[in-house]
Amino acid sequence: MTSPVKSVEVADVVRDVVEKLAPDEMPAVNALAALKPAVAARRLERARTARDPLGFGLGDLLVTITPVVWITVEHFAGRLGDTAAEKIADRLRKLFRRKAIPRRVALTPEQMAELREKVLETGARQGLTPEQCAQIADAIIARLALGDAE
């Protein structure tokens, strides 16, 4: 376990991953970055399509990768630095801080499997194929392992 010398934000991780997989979707990442990660994730999961008056009225699936990546990364953020020997004080501190991700973290096989599972689940709702989900999962794992030095 590397010591969290410098932790990064959820947005940073997502940005790197999306930049590699679907650079067109950068505006979506920037937009979500302005919100709190947990809030953004929650709203993405609950996205509704309300009809406003004076809207244009179109609907189509366009931004597919970003929501999956964001939800997944946010879900795991804060848990990745966990060890059994974590002090109670540190745990409490985490509650009041933005979730941070260690700069570089190698995932255990269990964590990897859990991550792939999460990606599959979220991606299916977005209409992605299992192959696409696998690709996304790999990219996330790689980014987490290698950090932003790419």
Next chain:
Amino acid sequence: MLSRVDERVLGPGTTVRFALLLVLFVVASVAFTSDFAGRTTESLDWACRLAAGWDPDAGDLAALTGGPTQQAHAFQACLDEYAPRPAWWLPLLGPVVLAGVAAIVFFAIGARKSRRVVPLAEVEPADSDVYEILRDLVATAGLDQAPAFVVDPIATSTKGAVAFGRDRKPVVRLDVGLLVQRKKDPGGFRVVVLHELAHVHNRDITLTYATVALWRTFLALALLPDTAWLVLQLLFGPSSPLSSSYLPGLVRGVVLAVVMVLLVLLARADVLRTREVYADLTALRWGADRRGWETTDRSSGGAFAELWRTHPRWDLRRSSLDDPAPLFGVRALPMFLTGAGAALINNAAFQYLKQYRIHDGWQHQVITLVAAALVTGVAGIALWRAVVHARLTGISGPTGVRAGMWLGLGLVAGELVAGQHVDHDWVPARWWAMVVLVAAGVAFTWWIAQNARLWAGTWRGRTLRAPMLLALLAGGVVLSSWFVWWLGGGGPLLVVGSLLNTDDLIDEFQRGLPGAGTGRVSRIVLSTVPLLATLHHVPLVLVAVALTWVVPLLAWTIRPGLLRWVHEAVPDVPEPPALPPPALPLPALRRVVLPGLIAGLAATVAPFVERDLDELAYIATTFVAAAAAALLAALVAPSTHRLATTLAGAQIAALTTIACGALIRSWSVLEPMITPGLVAAAGIAVAVAAVRALAHRLGRLRPAATAPRRARVRQRRTAIAVLTISALGVAGAEIAGAATSDHVPEFVQKTTSTATPSAATTRMQVTAWNRVGGRTLLDHLMSATTCDAASAAATDAAAFLRVPDHRLVPLWQTVVTRSGRARTTCTDNVETGLAWARQAAAAATALRTGLDVVARGGTPDTTVPEPAERLNLAHWAGRGARNVLINYGMAATNLFDYIDRVQGQVETPTLARHCAEVTRAARDGQGFFRVDDPWMQDRWDSFVEAAGTAGAHCMRAIMDLDEQALQVALQEIQAQHRAADCLRSRLHGSAEGSC
């Protein structure tokens, strides 16, 4: 064939529709506030009604002719005390509160939409090309202030945008999906942004969200609480014998709420769909790529579901890009909703007016102008657009008849749901008479469409807005006058029934003008008086009638030439516009005017021949002549622009006949028939034109195309100026006359015999009468021992409601008479006054006993207690017997002096007055104290009876103009005069012998 018509011709007309909704909320909130305020205090409105004689089982018409109306003053006094209405300004606070809260909601909506967005600067890096693109688009849209662009980060699966905020500070929220797709589909990005900028440019934002805010506030503060209260009343309200009378009102209130919700949702969705198409067309004009609207349509549900959506179907939007014909159509739903909305607005306004007893015609006229202006705006603009579009694309446009039918049906539906003409019934007794309302709607829109066609074919200005404005202003005045007539008297007359019957009318008429006409003619004329009276309630009626034919006629004053407005409407046709020849050329003016003049002059024969008849017959003759002249002119009017020419011809004919009739005799004589005559002529014209148009259509005849002749414009202008001035002059004269003349005497309803109420109802009525002050009044009468107390009690009794049980009415009248005598004699002779007070108390006691018996369910003893004590002669004489005889003598002397003075050339009103005086003097002797001398008592009784009868016969004879009977009556009065003198001298103690 001309190419695509600019959809902005004449303005879209959707702002007026928003305005109608806003006005509806405001006006309805007045009604709701007044209802709320009324419910906070216990209202004994029902008790006052019952005490006044209301029979809950008898229906509305009986209620209107029954007790509460007959004893209007006493009834109102009861209401003021036991069912007070809130201060006049309190209901007007409702709209103020509504507007205030709605303003807060408006800003809250904007704030909430702004909460979950991210400024564009945080989403796109500063060097991104999106900023330049947006600047270009804003410049293309010609907006002087760029809207704030924000991003919705959660909208990942949509690529649209929304405009919100205010017109002055607009915000455009882009879906993040739109930004992501931008590189792949730049054309689509432009389309969406241009569409939103179009909304900003068209000033849709504030109006839309203001309507939303106001609606939500209205719903939450007024509609839902009121409906909840009504439902609670229906389900858990106390049950009473009166519940079935109040049930229709409660149910109707709930239905009204539901209908209002439906109306607002449908109307709002319809208007918003229209605004969407307009935004699309604006975006297209600014260069948006048509392919941006190619999309797979995902909306499901049939035509019904579509009515509620705020966006139109995609295929409709696409087709509108090429051909905006749907934007020019006159559709059934908006017309119906407009009619219903206007009826609700008028209903709420008149509810307030009725509650605060505002009956002034001018105030009614001003208030109905609001709803009339809205209807005219919506229907008028839609029809003008349709007519103009048809003209430019070479098809035959709408006649306006279908639109009017839907408008009329909407008005009917609104009135039925709001319960305009009912009180406790479910529907008005003669509900089928509401077809008149539909007919009025048809006539109105037919007139508007005719005007549009007329002016579109002749106007040479750059835009058609000026003549449209003129025609719509005139239409607004006409419609408002119709509303005043319908809501202020005409409607109830037709739909509920007449409150007067002809015999009562004749009696009343002869009372005012004894001997003025008793034949068949009078009967016929007087039977129409209720209807004519309703016309006099409308101050601007003749102005409206004049406008209906003068405004179209003004089209004849335009010198024929190039129609420049065509170029504005179809921008890609090069100047000068190659205009298609007018489909319907104007008939020559003389062809329109001359038949009217000739018919009018011809009809003058009748009044001329009958010029020496009495007034009423002369008026009737002239009226019939004018109507006949109008009919004749209407039958020969030209068939092109039929309604306009028929109206003009008929009015000219009627005016000519009336003018000649006035020349023959005098204006003041004819004055009562001028308004009815001109209105009748207008009605005849519309009916004849409709029949002829229908005949033409059924026979599939083409209107005979008159060969266009050279127009001598200056002559035309002179002629039309003369006609306009005379029409408006007559109208003005009538208005001035109405302002200075005496107030029209209110017809006092007689006791038209209605069915006797059931025993249970009578018990309720008696209990209520006791409750609202009857019991207290009787107490005061029974315990009055001083002159002051007796006088006060007497005044109260005279002003109070009479006893509702008809069996006890004679006893009540005795109480009132005796206490009145106590009051009058108390000033001269306290002892006599108190004696009368004791007699009144005795009668009051008997009455109280009778009432208690009725309240227990029994049959009362209705005998009037005679004064028990018998006085000796001198005492009796001093108690007032002598005064009665003296007064009678004086009255009789005056009568015969008058007859001698005028040497037999009596004027009936003065003679009637003298006879009334004689009768009154005799009546003062009725129910008098008793004297212990049997001979005197006997003589007294026969004198009083004979004198009273003689006086009544005199009055009757005068009204019937029966000279023989008059002679007999006068002789009888003379005889009684001698009897009175004899009795007087007996009281002096002098002169023996029989009298």
